[in-house]
Every structure is written in structure tokens, then in C-alpha cells.
Amino acid sequence: MPYDHSEQKAIIEAASKSSDITESKLRSLRYGLDPAILPVFDQRMSAAELKGRLNEYEDVLVVVRFFVQKLLNSLKGNPILIVVTDEKGTVLEMDGDDTIKQTVNQLGITTGVRFTEDCCGTNVINLSLLFGSSVALIGDDHFHHYLHTSACYAVPFHYKDLDDYQLGSISIMTSIDMANPFYLNMLEMAVDSIERELLLVKQNHRLNLFNQIMLNSNHSGIIVTDKDGTITEINDIAAQLTGLGKGLRRTQIITKFKPIGQYISDVIQKGSKYENIQLMFDRKNTFFKFVCLLDAMPIYDEHYRITGAYAQFRDVTQLYEAEEKYNHLAYHDDLTGLPNRRYFYKQINEWLETAKQQDLSTFSILYVDLDRFKLVNDSLGHKNGDLLLMEVAERLRMSLTPNGLLTRMSGDEFIIMIPSGSESQDAVKIADRIMKNFQPSFTIDNQEFHITASIGIAYYPEDGVHSESLLVHADRALYKAKESGRNHYLLYEPSMDQSSHERMAKENALRKAVERNEWVLHYQPQIHVESGDVIGVEALIRWVDAEGRSIPPKDFIPLAEETGIIVPIGEWVLKEACMQNKRWQDAGYPRMRVAVNLSAAQFSKSNFTQSIEEVLKATGLDPECLELEITETMTTDVEKTRYILNELNRIGVQISMDDFGTGYSSLNYLKNFPIHRLKIDRSFVKDITTEESDARIVGVIVSMAHHLGLDVVAEGVETEEQVEFLRQQGCDAIQGYYYSSPLTAEQFEKKYLQSNSIRKMGAIE
Numbered sequence: 001m002p003y004d005h006s007e008q009k010a011i012i013e014a015a016s017k018s019s020d021i022t023e024s025k026l027r028s029l030r031y032g033l034d035p036a037i038l039p040v041f042d043q044r045m046s047a048a049e050l051k052g053r054l055n056e057y058e059d060v061l062v063v064v065r066f067f068v069q070k071l072l073n074s075l076k077g078n079p080i081l082i083v084v085t086d087e088k089g090t091v092l093e094m095d096g097d098d099t100i101k102q103t104v105n106q107l108g109i110t111t112g113v114r115f116t117e118d119c120c121g122t123n124v125i126n127l128s129l130l131f132g133s134s135v136a137l138i139g140d141d142h143f144h145h146y147l148h149t150s151a152c153y154a155v156p157f158h159y160k161d162l163d164d165y166q167l168g169s170i171s172i173m174t175s176i177d178m179a180n181p182f183y184l185n186m187l188e189m190a191v192d193s194i195e196r197e198l199l200l201v202k203q204n205h206r207l208n209l210f211n212q213i214m215l216n217s218n219h220s221g222i223i224v225t226d227k228d229g230t231i232t233e234i235n236d237i238a239a240q241l242t243g244l245g246k247g248l249r250r251t252q253i254i255t256k257f258k259p260i261g262q263y264i265s266d267v268i269q270k271g272s273k274y275e276n277i278q279l280m281f282d283r284k285n286t287f288f289k290f291v292c293l294l295d296a297m298p299i300y301d302e303h304y305r306i307t308g309a310y311a312q313f314r315d316v317t318q319l320y321e322a323e324e325k326y327n328h329l330a331y332h333d334d335l336t337g338l339p340n341r342r343y344f345y346k347q348i349n350e351w352l353e354t355a356k357q358q359d360l361s362t363f364s365i366l367y368v369d370l371d372r373f374k375l376v377n378d379s380l381g382h383k384n385g386d387l388l389l390m391e392v393a394e395r396l397r398m399s400l401t402p403n404g405l406l407t408r409m410s411g412d413e414f415i416i417m418i419p420s421g422s423e424s425q426d427a428v429k430i431a432d433r434i435m436k437n438f439q440p441s442f443t444i445d446n447q448e449f450h451i452t453a454s455i456g457i458a459y460y461p462e463d464g465v466h467s468e469s470l471l472v473h474a475d476r477a478l479y480k481a482k483e484s485g486r487n488h489y490l491l492y493e494p495s496m497d498q499s500s501h502e503r504m505a506k507e508n509a510l511r512k513a514v515e516r517n518e519w520v521l522h523y524q525p526q527i528h529v530e531s532g533d534v535i536g537v538e539a540l541i542r543w544v545d546a547e548g549r550s551i552p553p554k555d556f557i558p559l560a561e562e563t564g565i566i567v568p569i570g571e572w573v574l575k576e577a578c579m580q581n582k583r584w585q586d587a588g589y590p591r592m593r594v595a596v597n598l599s600a601a602q603f604s605k606s607n608f609t610q611s612i613e614e615v616l617k618a619t620g621l622d623p624e625c626l627e628l629e630i631t632e633t634m635t636t637d638v639e640k641t642r643y644i645l646n647e648l649n650r651i652g653v654q655i656s657m658d659d660f661g662t663g664y665s666s667l668n669y670l671k672n673f674p675i676h677r678l679k680i681d682r683s684f685v686k687d688i689t690t691e692e693s694d695a696r697i698v699g700v701i702v703s704m705a706h707h708l709g710l711d712v713v714a715e716g717v718e719t720e721e722q723v724e725f726l727r728q729q730g731c732d733a734i735q736g737y738y739y740s741s742p743l744t745a746e747q748f749e750k751k752y753l754q755s756n757s758i759r760k761m762g763a764i765e
Helices: 006-014 019-030 047-056 058-074 098-106 124-131 181-217 236-242 250-256 258-270 317-331 341-358 373-380 382-399 425-437 467-483 500-516 557-563 566-586 608-619 638-651 666-672 692-707 720-729 745-753
Strands: 081-086 091-096 135-138 150-158 166-175 221-226 231-234 274-282 289-300 306-315 363-370 405-410 413-418 442-444 447-449 453-460 489-491 519-528 534-544 593-597 626-631 654-660 677-680 711-715 733-735
Touching: 019 124, 047 058, 058 081, 058 091, 058 166, 058 181, 081 098, 081 124, 091 098, 098 166, 124 135, 124 150, 124 166, 150 181, 166 181, 181 692, 221 236, 221 258, 258 274, 258 289, 258 306, 289 317, 317 341, 341 363, 341 405, 341 413, 341 453, 341 467, 363 425, 363 467, 373 382, 382 405, 382 413, 382 425, 382 442, 413 425, 425 453, 425 489, 453 467, 467 489, 500 557, 500 566, 519 566, 519 745, 534 566, 534 733, 557 566, 566 593, 566 608, 566 626, 566 745, 593 654, 608 626, 608 638, 638 654, 677 692, 692 711, 692 720
Parallel strands: 453 489, 534 593, 593 626, 626 654, 654 677, 677 711, 711 733
Antiparallel strands: 081 091, 081 166, 135 150, 150 166, 221 231, 221 306, 274 289, 289 306, 363 413, 363 453, 405 413, 442 447, 519 534, 519 733
């Protein structure tokens, strides 16, 4: 069929997006391919060849499958097909959307097919393998017309060592209306994880080979006996380590060296076989332990009758010591050397199980917390604060009985456990001893000072039969000890729990607070990362009761949500925040957004959008100056949420997703809801400079949000290092104590509005 040369001109014009794509399309034309004709895959492995190739790649594919499955799970609900090839472009595996898989199978694309440019034209598999980099082809970026309705992304993967050997590619195929650079980001992250894991597997394999070589270079201990168990052969290594020698009979072996003698006896008498039995004993004439792996088996004659036993033991002392060291690090605190939180839970669960099985009477835990340690730590500096904690740990050790266990839970918190069978008063005696041992002053960096501790005590089974209930009750007693003056201990009592009477009194006080409007709003600025200007504020409620006490939200919001009182509280916050913003504007200050948190109960009201319009009308505030913050947990009813948010969008109100990343199906929200910005939860921001996983998550959130046209605000920013990291990631704005704590309206006006630090023209964007 004659080729239409006008098609060549169209292809060259359409391929102007990338020189690599252009060159690939031109090569495809020179190969004589017709973009209108489906390619014929002329290179296909036989079933036997494919099986052999899969066997060669099995170790690689085990890793790839794991991360491909994680990728599919994270993109659940998105119609995608993931294709894995080897370094030559041969399809090894396909997984994902069944409809897409069925379609490509009908086109001849199955496992065993090899992609080549002279057959398949411009495609992501060959381009990624050719250039060794990520590739995206959207619609008519492809050579063949049948792919113009598709979006494809591919990333090659390698062994990331000195060889940097290219192993193959992983690609995503979806429909063009689902095209999104986020797929390429996710694919690159998956490949990065795959390459790291493959490198680790390869290094472990090399390490195992090295260990085997080292093990084989050391002579194993060997013992051979006759059918009566008398030693007939023993090498020098075995003799030196065990003290055994030729001529010893079985009973003598058992007497002199029971660990091996018993196994040899079982081999001869029962025909038993043993492999890799770990034994530990003292080296002869030394104080060192010897750990070996024992193999023991019968020796047979030509008639398969047992004629003796063969025992070989391999020295694994170094491996055992390395494992012991690892276990010590995993279960002990680096600073003090004490057992850590992980060890505490392991140990208490073992004690609970033992106590239940043996019906032992009791054991106790003492929850110890230093009084005002933060003040001391801030005064001395963290280095000296660590020295203080080491000294505290030593004094706590001095307070223990021999059968007690001391663990460091975190920071300045310690737990002491008195094991089952101890007298109930032992815990009190230890608490008294701690108080006494803390009376002498501490000297750190030539500075002498006193520090005290508070202690809460709980008993098993009176105060709880599970580790968590015991810990909670001990912590509650500790809290009461601090509340009542610090520097003493209290035993847990049920009265320490909030009684129904106290709860009813608090609920009643909360309802009266609504009637009396015992509320005040504080405002925390949101700062533009690059300019340092204020671009908005978040309104945060405080309760000032009739006695003038300021009660933080954490002490009343949960109860307000539980009782439904949160609805009138939320309505007051909304109206007051809008009124205050309008007052600032009427005073001539630049316009800016005020962000208001919504509760689930408020958001789910049938007349919610109408109430928003009424507040805006009553206060005269421009809708674009109001931002409503929702959380992922409020949006489980997708259709209802979409309707409400579309109505708010119609009004002109701004929408932000608060605490982003802590809920579920986050990507689904961004695709379905008209959101203007994301607020990264403080739990991710807290450790971005120390935890690689949190840093990676924040980077992905910022990148993903920007690809979707959303602004990003990071919450809980407290350090300069966090600010710099967020700036490097392209975060738009930050909010937190690094710049300012929440301020009263008057304080905010004086600090920011009167100083003219509101971002001009950029306050509303």
C-alpha cells in the first residue's frame, strides 16, 4: 500500500514537543512504518524461552512485584496497566486494569513480546531504555494512531552499584483523559524504592557469599564415633574446644561434654539426624563463650546399618555476638543504655502471660517523670540535658531491687516494673527510695541544681489486666501527682478517672459558655515563604470561663463534638472571624483571607451553605476573603461533599484541606473536590529534617498539589531548618510558632497590620 507522504509532514510538526520524540518518530518513518497500521510484533519468546527468562529475573521480579502491588494499591480506582520489561524491552509481566489488559492483548501485546522501535514505532518502553531516563508520551506523542487516546509513562530501573547495570523498565498505561504527571512521580518513587531494595538484596547476597568463604576457611570441629559411640576420630579444633579425645566412650562423652554427647547418642540409638543445632559452651581453659552450629548424622555400612556417628560443628560465635549486639541496640536506649519502650512492651506482655498462666498475685509498674525538665533542658542546653538524663538513669538504677526492671520510655519518662510475686509494698518502697536518691543536688557542667520526679503507680491485676490499661492508669496517677504539687508519688485509684458527675458538670459549663459567649478568637498568621508577607490568618478559638481562666481547645473541643455543642460554637467562630476581618478592611488595612475550621457536625447540616451565605451577607465580608478548612474524615460521603463544596465554590468561598495526609484516599479528594489549597499536617512537618520518610512525603505532597494547581500551606513549623526545607520544596506558605503563636485581634493588628507587613495585592490570590 503506497504511503501518504503528507502524513510524514504532520508527524514532524506534531513531534515538536521533544527532540528525542521527534528523532524517534523520524526513525520510525525511515523504518517504513505506517502510523495508521497496527504494528506486528515479530519478536516473541517461546513459552520455554519466557520461562527461562522469568527464572533468570525471579530475584528481581520478587522485589518489583512487591512495589508494583503497593503502587496499584495506592492508585486504587484509577484505570491503569503496569508493564514490566527486561533490558531488551521484552514484556515479562503485566498487572492492573483488566479492561486495558484485554485491549492490549488483543493488539498482540502479551508477555514474551519484545518492543523494538523498528516494529513498534515511538513508545515509552524503548525510549526509556534507550536514554536511561523517565519518559512520558501523551496522545499524539506516540507514533501509531491507536495509541493517540492513551497516556504512557515509563521509568528504567537499574542495579545502582558501580556497574549501574540496566535491568529493564516499568511503565504505566492509562487513557488520555486520565493523563497526570503525578503518575510519573509515583512511578519514579516506586523505581527508586525498587533500586534501593535490589541493591540491598545484591549486597546481602555478596555478604552471604563472603560469610560462607570466611566460614569455610576456618576448620570446623569434627568428631567421628563407632556404633558404640566411642570416638574414633577427632580433629584438633574439636579437641581444643571440647576437651574430648580419641577413645572416649558414649557415656563418657555425655558426662564430659553433654551438649554434643546427647545428640551423638540419639544419632546412634535412634538414627536421628540434626542440622544447624545451636550450642553454646565455654571454651576450654578460657572465660570466653563458644557458639556453634552442630550437624550430626548416622554413618551407614553397605547394608544401611548404623556403624557410627559423624558430628561437625561450625563456629558462629561472631555471628551470634553480632546478633546479640543488634538485639541490644533494638531493645535499648542509645543515651542511657537502659531498655527502651520496645523492650518494655515485650517484657510486660511476657509478664502478663506468665501471671495469667501461673495465677500469680500481682506485679506493679511505676511511671516516673522528671518535674520541669524542659525548663532545665532549655537552660542547660540539650547536650547537658542528655548528661543529666544519664545521671538520672543511674540514680533510678540505684533505687531498684535486684528483680526490678528499669526502662526509658522517651525523653524524661521512665518506667520501673516490679515482677510477679513481689510484695505490693515493694513499689512504694522503691518510690520512697527514688525520692530520697533525688534529694542530693545534680552537678552538670560545674552547675549544681536540684531536680525532682513525680511517680504514678499501678498494680496488676487490680488496676488493669492489659499493658495499655496498666500504663494509662499509672500515667493518670502520675498526672494527679504532678497536679497536686509534684515531687511525690500516688497510687492509682478509680476516682482519678473522670466521673460521670464531673463530666456532666463540664458539659453544663460548656453549655453556659455558649449562652454567655465566653469565647475569644486568636489569629495565627500564614506567611508567604519567599516574601515573608502575611497572606492570611487562621482563626483559633479559646474559652475564657466566668472566672477568667483560659481553657485551650484540646480540653473542651472533644466534649463539644461528642455532645453536639460544637455546632453553635462553630457558628459563633464563623461569624466573629468574618466580622473581625471586615473590621480590619473597613479600617483601611489590606484585604486577606481568614481561615475557619469546620466541624463534621457543622458541615453535615442540611442548611450549611445557606448559613454561610447569611453570615457573609450579615457581616458584609467578600466571600473570597473567607477560607473554610475541612478534613479528610469529613468527606466520606463523596457525592454529598462534592455538592456542598461546589455550592461554596459558586458562592466564591475558598476551600482548604486541613491535616492533609492523615486520612485516606487523599488523591481521590483532590480529583473530585473543588479545593484551593492543601494544609500539610504538623505530624509530617515535625520530623522533615530528621526522618527521610516524612521529608519524602512532604516533597511528594507539594509536587502533587502544584501539578494540580493547588497552593500548599505547612502547619506546625517551628524551626529555621524546617522553613529552609519547605522553601526548597516549593511550599507556598507556612504557619507555626517559628513566626508567631496565635495572637489576639489587637496583638495581630499591632504586630502585622499596623507594621504594613500584609502582602499587597497578594493577600487574595
